[in-house]
Amino acid sequence: MTTHRWTAILLLGAALPLSAQLTVTSGGGAGHLDHLTPSSLTTITGTFDGQAGPSLLSLSGNSEQHFGLGTTGLASASWHYVADHGGWHAELGPDGEWARDIGAPTVGYAAAHLLLARAVGAFSLQAEWESGRAWIATGARAWYRPTLTARWTAGPIALDASWQSTSNASDSTGGSQIIGDDTIPERSNGEHQVHDVSAGLRWQMARFAFDGRVGQRFGVSLAPEMWWQGEASFRVTPIMSLVARSGRLASSALLGLRGGASTTFGVRLDLVPPRAVRPVALRATEVERETSTTIHVWFALPANAHHVAFRGDLTDWKSVTLDRSGDGRWETLLRAAPGVYRVDIQVDGDAWSPPPGLAVADDGFGSRVGLLVVTP
Amino acid sequence: MRALPLVMALVTGSALTLGAQDARLGQRFSPAEASRLQLLVDSAGNEHLPTDPLVLRALEGQAKGASVVEIVNALERLRSALRSARGVLGATASTDDVTTAGAALEVGMPVTELQELRRLRGKDAITPPLNAWLDLVARGASPGRTWSRISDLARQRAPDADFSRLTPADIGHDPPPSRPPGDHP
Numbered sequence: 001m002t003t004h005r006w007t008a009i010l011l012l013g014a015a016l017p018l019s020a021q022l023t024v025t026s027g028g029g030a031g032h033l034d035h036l037t038p039s040s041l042t043t044i045t046g047t048f049d050g051q052a053g054p055s056l057l058s059l060s061g062n063s064e065q066h067f068g069l070g071t072t073g074l075a076s077a078s079w080h081y082v083a084d085h086g087g088w089h090a091e092l093g094p095d096g097e098w099a100r101d102i103g104a105p106t107v108g109y110a111a112a113h114l115l116l117a118r119a120v121g122a123f124s125l126q127a128e129w130e131s132g133r134a135w136i137a138t139g140a141r142a143w144y145r146p147t148l149t150a151r152w153t154a155g156p157i158a159l160d161a162s163w164q165s166t167s168n169a170s171d172s173t174g175g176s177q178i179i180g181d182d183t184i185p186e187r188s189n190g191e192h193q194v195h196d197v198s199a200g201l202r203w204q205m206a207r208f209a210f211d212g213r214v215g216q217r218f219g220v221s222l223a224p225e226m227w228w229q230g231e232a233s234f235r236v237t238p239i240m241s242l243v244a245r246s247g248r249l250a251s252s253a254l255l256g257l258r259g260g261a262s263t264t265f266g267v268r269l270d271l272v273p274p275r276a277v278r279p280v281a282l283r284a285t286e287v288e289r290e291t292s293t294t295i296h297v298w299f300a301l302p303a304n305a306h307h308v309a310f311r312g313d314l315t316d317w318k319s320v321t322l323d324r325s326g327d328g329r330w331e332t333l334l335r336a337a338p339g340v341y342r343v344d345i346q347v348d349g350d351a352w353s354p355p356p357g358l359a360v361a362d363d364g365f366g367s368r369v370g371l372l373v374v375t376p
Numbered sequence: 377m378r379a380l381p382l383v384m385a386l387v388t389g390s391a392l393t394l395g396a397q398d399a400r401l402g403q404r405f406s407p408a409e410a411s412r413l414q415l416l417v418d419s420a421g422n423e424h425l426p427t428d429p430l431v432l433r434a435l436e437g438q439a440k441g442a443s444v445v446e447i448v449n450a451l452e453r454l455r456s457a458l459r460s461a462r463g464v465l466g467a468t469a470s471t472d473d474v475t476t477a478g479a480a481l482e483v484g485m486p487v488t489e490l491q492e493l494r495r496l497r498g499k500d501a502i503t504p505p506l507n508a509w510l511d512l513v514a515r516g517a518s519p520g521r522t523w524s525r526i527s528d529l530a531r532q533r534a535p536d537a538d539f540s541r542l543t544p545a546d547i548g549h550d551p552p553p554s555r556p557p558g559d560h561p
Contacts, residue, residue, distance in 0.1 A: 313432045316400055317439040338503065339472060340479040340510055342436060352440070359514030361483050364433075364450035365442040371483065373511040375504075375540045 021049045025243055027266015031066060034251065034258045036102065039066045043264050051302050056080045056091065064262075070102040074257070078113065082303040089306060089324075091115040095130070099255050107255045109134035109143070117306060124151045124306050134254055143168050143254060153307045158202040158349030162215075166253040167193040194219040194253045196227075204351045207235040207366075217250045225250050227259070233268060241268045284357030286329075287374055295336045295374055298329040299355050305330070305347045310355075312343030312372065319346070341372045398431050404438045412444065416451050425458040426471045429478065457481045464490045465502070476506045483510065489523055496530035505530055508539035517547040 025045040032038040045062035061075035078095030091113070098108035111132025118125055131144040144167055151160040198215025212230040229247030236242060246263040286298040299322065301308060308322040308330045315334070322330040322345075342363070344352040354360045354370030363369035398417065401410040413434050421427045433454050437447035461477035462469065464487060469477075477490055485506075493502050505526050512522045525547050529538055 311439060313429075313436075317432070317435040338507065340476055340507065342432070357514070359483055359510060363436065363440070364453060365437050365440045365446055367440065369436070371479065371510060371514060373507050373514060375507055375511070376536075 022271040023047050023268055025266055025268040027264045029264030031260060031262035033260035036069055039069050041066045054082050056082050072101055074099040089117040099257050101257045107136045136256060141168055153349045160200045162198050164196045202349050209233045239270045243268045285355045293335055294333050296333055298331045300329045301347060303328055307348055309346040313341040336374045338374050338376045342369045343372045400431055400435060404435060409444050420455050425462055426475045429475055430454060465494055472503045473501055476503045480506050480510060493530060504536040504539045508542055512542060512544055512547055517544040521547045
């Protein structure tokens with residue numbers, strides 16, 4: 001998998017009425033792509049995620065200019081139908097990726113993607129299946145890729161372990177190279193298969209965030225290869241962050257993009273703040289009195305949220321995990337008398353932030369806090 | 377035997393002193409930090425200010441990784457807001473009223489509006505209209521228009537339920553009839 005990509009962002013935010021996230025990152029550094037000489041590089045990356053009802057659209061891409069060598073680029077798109085029911089989360093839809101390595105023709109794939117996830121407390125288990133057709137140097141080939149991920153979230157820390165296997169379909173049409181990386185040997189039955197096992201850590205505390213992953217690639221007749229990537233960011237303003245990224249990645253098993261090492265420093269702009277839920281008919285935060293001493297609280301959040309925690313005056317600022325309600329919102333029961341309470345939520349291990357739809361106040365500790373009003 | 381009552385009194389007194397520290401502070405902070413914060417809480421209590429909001433603010437700071445200095449500063453700012461609220465509402469105001477008024481002041485309600493609301497509500501609690509103001513502003517209503525609507529209801533001696541029934545649509549599209557057009561902020 002290459003780290004050198006190009007981005008084309010389609011500004012479709014206005015067409016998506018519920019939530020959207022748009023980021024652009026630009027930076028520079030040094031890289032050493034496999035089989036090429038080291039070089040300095042500049043990079044630009046962009047991502048867009050928009051959700052309207054059950055439709056989730058994701059676009060991303062990046063480009064890197066390696067001085068003296070050339071430009072690499074990668075663009076990806078997916079459009080998933082999202083459903084949540086009784087603690088289960090499912091996504092189904094098409095996705096695709098197009099890429100161009102230095103000195104190579106444009107390659108790509110189109111696939112159908114099925115994702116099924118289940119969260120229980122701080123743990124979640126996610127299974128994915130992708131299957132499609134790839135257009136690579138040796139022609140069009142069928143392939144499939146199952147992925148299993150187990151995740152554990154505790155406050156600002158999220159840990160996960162993942163296994164992914166990429167294979168050509170067993171009825172290959174021949175040729176010495178089925179999936180893109182020609183360094184992956186053919187098995188005796190004509191299949192090509194490569195496995196990646198990896199562990200990831202995400203840590204987010206106030207303005208600082210770290211995202212790291214280390215993995216091992218292996219397969220039949222394939223020398224094990226370790227790969228890793230880490231990204232640290234510091235939010236300077238609500239929309240601007242300083243980002244440092246470094247890694248040594250393996251090649252892209254499916255498209256054959258070369259691997260390599262690189263280190264870059266840059267600036268990320270959150271042009272549309274993450275998870276900015278726009279006003280909709282359903283209030284983003286809903287409170288209903290259950291009994292004289294308890295209230296029922298619902299939070300409407302993007303459907304791709306997997307784990308949501310709540311803390312505030314009502315919990316003595318101890319974190320409690322929210323449950324997924326039947327209508328896709330996140331809910332909990334709390335003891336509360338009428339009054340105004342300061343509260344925060346945390347989605348998928350991201351930074352704690354005010355729940356959508358609440359008044360927001362300076363918390364006096366360098367961040368913001370939501371104000372939950374409980375009426376009699 | 378004569379010393380027994382004295383010993384008992386000392387033991388009981390010590391226990392009462394120890395018990396006076398909020399257990400939540402003792403659980404989340406070191407003994408020295410908890411004592412320092414408890415002093416602030418106690419001083420607020422001596423001013424007849426609600427102390428639970430101060431304890432909760434300290435817990436919030438601890439949960440957010442703030443230093444004790446930052447927490448002390450935050451507690452002093454909150455104590456100041458509560459003191460302002462108490463000053464406006466008077467010594468007989470309920471804990472709920474003072475706490476809610478402190479929250480409104482922290483969010484940006486002008487002291488003059490709080491004074492006006494106190495005057496309009498007479499001896500009635502001001503928590504219901506303040507809660508409505510906070511809720512409506514939270515839902516995107518203009519603070520100025522919201523204040524106009526709330527103050528008009530208070531002026532009409534409307535029941536508490538009328539405040540909680542207000543929606544942002546009422547604020548945005550139904551300006552108070554008692555004021556001429558253009559008089560709204």
